[in-house]
Amino acid sequence: VYALKTKDQVLEKFKEFHALVKRQTGKKLKCVRSDNGGEHCGPFDVYCKQQGIAHEKTPPKTP
Template sequence: MYSLYRRLQSICLPKSQVFERFKAFRAMVKKQTDCKIKCIHSDNGGEYMNHRFNKYCADLEIIHQRNVP
């Protein structure tokens, strides 16, 4: 079984751009590798997460893990 691991390191983005950039990143991964993102991990601050982002992840069955506060 082949596993592909990609990691998106810290990028300085305004909060307003994070959701759109993540959607573009997910599309790029899908197009270039024909793989889907299964899980993302973030801190529990919530400053970059919102209802739209959480719904998008849920709709695509992407697990969103958060650090313990």
């Protein structure tokens, strides 16, 4: 769990999490699932593509 003050910190914290996973497990993230929030678009999508991580988004208006 990462505490964020603002949504624009999502990519920065995800990069930290990604590095932690690599360092502690030696394994590669294959997929990340998120809602359709704007903070998960643009640079977040680009980073996932560059790293070979599939980015699945939940359908709109689902719990």
